[in-house]
């Protein structure tokens with residue numbers, strides 16, 4: 128491990144680069160009131176995340192083994208504070224550009240004044256709200272203001288603290304009740320916590336507000352540049368298949384979001400979106416007029432074998448990570464009747480590192496993995512794990528490349544067929 132001084136010097140060097148840009152462009156230094164680092168250009172965004180990673184390492188070292196581990200163990204208290212803030216809409220009880228007393232927040236939110244004070248002060252430990260030292264009135268920080276103003280952000284916080292987090296408390300009970308290799312989506316921690324024998328989406332179908340929040344939160348999580356669909360263009364040589372007669376089948380393609388995007392970036396390919404009946408019955412009415420004929424929808428359950436002629440390629444985006452190996456293998460096996468030499472299977476997923484990740488941004492994969500375990504008894508996978516389930520599905524599947532374009536969160540696994 129480098130010395131504390133050399134770690135601090137690395138932090139200093141990075142901070143100086145960021146400050147220099149801010150000063151040259153008359154942008155204020157970041158504060159908890161104003162998160163100005165969003166205005167940095169792309170190359171300095173990388174520097175910014177590196178600074179956060181270095182600072183986090185230094186913080187953990189200086190906290191020491193005992194305290195650092197206890198910080199981790201007591202994360203639940205912060206999640207509880209945020210959950211109370213979310214549930215009682217405490218951010219909306221503080222004027223955007225003014226202040227509120229705890230009594231006023233209590234009157235607006237319906238949460239008792241002493242609970243408002245205790246839980247808002249807990250959240251203040253993470254710079255969510257700030258209290259005026261003399262008047263003890265509360266005003267916003269950048270974080271609490273976002274909670275009040277940005278519905279998608281608030282929904283994302285709500286989904287994590289008020290839905291998935293509490294449901295995860297049942298994970299170990301699920302392993303004890305069923306088995307550690309449990310793979311049924313209706314035996315998930317989410318289902319057990321919600322006392323239902325339905326899998327998550329069937330359960331949410333009867334809970335419109337929670338379903339709305341789920342969709343809105345997913346939209347929020349996937350809206351940054353690293354999720355941009357342009358990365359999908361860079362992750363595969365689309366011109367190589369863009370020939371007259373080419374067809375791409377979008378398995379579980381929903382309303383055809385990626386087929387529509389790809390149709391606009393190719394000339395000849397016809398896109399066939401397969402999904403369940405209730406999705407396919409709605410999707411065509413949402414299709415822009417100029418794509419009619421290029422993108423079509425057809426009902427097909429991916430747990431049934433394909434009956435179509437072999438297409439040029441299948442694409443599966445955000446499908447396999449929702450299923451345990453047993454089911455993911457079945458989905459892959461059901462493509463086989465429509466596979467021939469040259470047919471590609473393009474798997475668009477997060478590909479996990481095959482080892483521990485300590486940098487803050489990279490931890491996302493393991494956090495997603497925990498979410499998949501909690502909600503579906505499913506998992507994120509490493510490249511080797513994708514290769515293994517493909518081989519278990521059929522030895523003729525062969526992984527040709529795993530491509531993650533620079534700046535992209537997601538990868539495309541290119542799979543060929545050897546027969």
Ligand SMILES: C[S@@+](CC[C@H](N)C(=O)[O-])C[C@H]1O[C@@H](n2cnc3c(N)ncnc32)[C@H](O)[C@@H]1O
Nearest residue numbers: 379380381384402403406427428429430444445
């Ligand atoms: C996480 S969404 C991904 C949607 C789309 N691939 C995308 O990337 O935007 C999963 C999709 O799988 C569909 N789905 C779930 N079970 C299915 C099944 N048995 N057969 C076909 N589609 C299914 C859902 O309706 C949903 O559209």
